[in-house]
Amino acid sequence: MSDSKTDISGQFKSWMENIGSFLRRGLPFAWGILAALITLAIYHFIFIAPKQLSTDDVNRTVAIAMASATPEPAYSTQVYQIIRPSLVLIEVEETHQDAESDFGLGSGVVVDNFGDILTSLHVIDGATTILVTFADGTQSEAQVVMEMPELDLAVIQALDTPLVVVPAVLGNPGAMQVGDEAFVVGNPFGLYSSLTSGVISGFDRVFRVPDSHVEIPGMIQFDAAANPGNSGGPLLNRQGHVIGIVTGLINPTEETFFVGIGFAVPINAAVGGMGSPPY
Known part of the structure; x- marks a missing residue:
């Protein structure tokens, strides 16, 4: 009976050590994922995706650019x-x-x-x-x-x-x-x-x-x-x-x-x- 308790105690201790080892190995990876998620969130917060231009927006921009462009007079x-x-x-x-x-x-x-x-x-x-x-x-x-x-x-x-x-x-x-x-x-x-x-x-x-x-x-x-x-x-x-x-x-x-x-x-x-x- 004493030997049986000793075996269970040893298995539990071994299992806990395995869990601790896994956590020690995986913690840096987890921190990396967390940092990436935080960085991505900050980027989307600061750099808001531009509004997609419509055809009217493009035509208006081109018209303004052409109106403001004054060509140099010809040498003649x-x-x-x-x-x-x-x-x-x-x-x-x-x-x-x-x-x-x-x-x-x-x-x-x-x-x-x-x-x-x-x-x-x-x-x-x-x-x-x-x-x-x-x-x-x-x-x-x-x-x-x-x-x-x-x-x-x-x-x-x-x-x-x-x-x-x-x-x-x-x-x-x-x-x-x-x-x-x-x-x-x-x-x-x-x-x-x-x-x-x-x-x-x-x-x-x-x-x-x-x-x-x-x-x-x-x-x-x-x-x-x-x-x-x-x-x-x-x-x-x-x-x-x-x-x-x-x-x-x-x-x-x-x-x-x-x-x-x-x-x-x-x-x-x-x-x-x-x-x-x-x-």
Whole structure:
């Protein structure tokens, strides 16, 4: 009987030791599960799940973003706004001995605070009357004060100038490369203040002035459209600075419309020939 009680006592003691051992081994695991549950609860409490967006919510967000996005103006827009106050329409009349008259037109650009206008010589050559129209609508007769036949350039002065004279900013043709953007602003066929765009196609070209034996070296070639009436107007870089004076174009059909090859006198050559006023 004593042995039976001893066996039961030993089994109970062994069972309790097994339970204690199990608890000691499982306690860290239990604490880990508890910590994970607590962490998950805290996360869901702090970071509330976002509300699912409806189609209307998405469309409204996109509309607000598009309305607030203001695109940068194109370079051509900036160029036009910069040069337009300095652009001049030139109309000429040449009266012959038989009292018959020829009429022509071209472009010019104001180059200094005195209102002096740089243009192509062939635009005003032989004219008995020169009429200029400034950007603000001011009209005036003008007189030739300087000729540079070797560059097909001339400087003319209006007898009456606008109250506010806005000279163009002169650029540096030497900073340009083939492929750079280029813009022409002028009065093709009398369409005042028209803008076309293209690229610089080449440098150091030789251009022969139509109906003359004058050959001009060092010309800038461009492909922005230029037609009759553009002569004497500015060739511009994308900062709106004048880099050349449009002189003419080449058309293998010998017509006077543009086929993609235009020429301009570099502005540094033009200014070098002008010197300083008075001319």
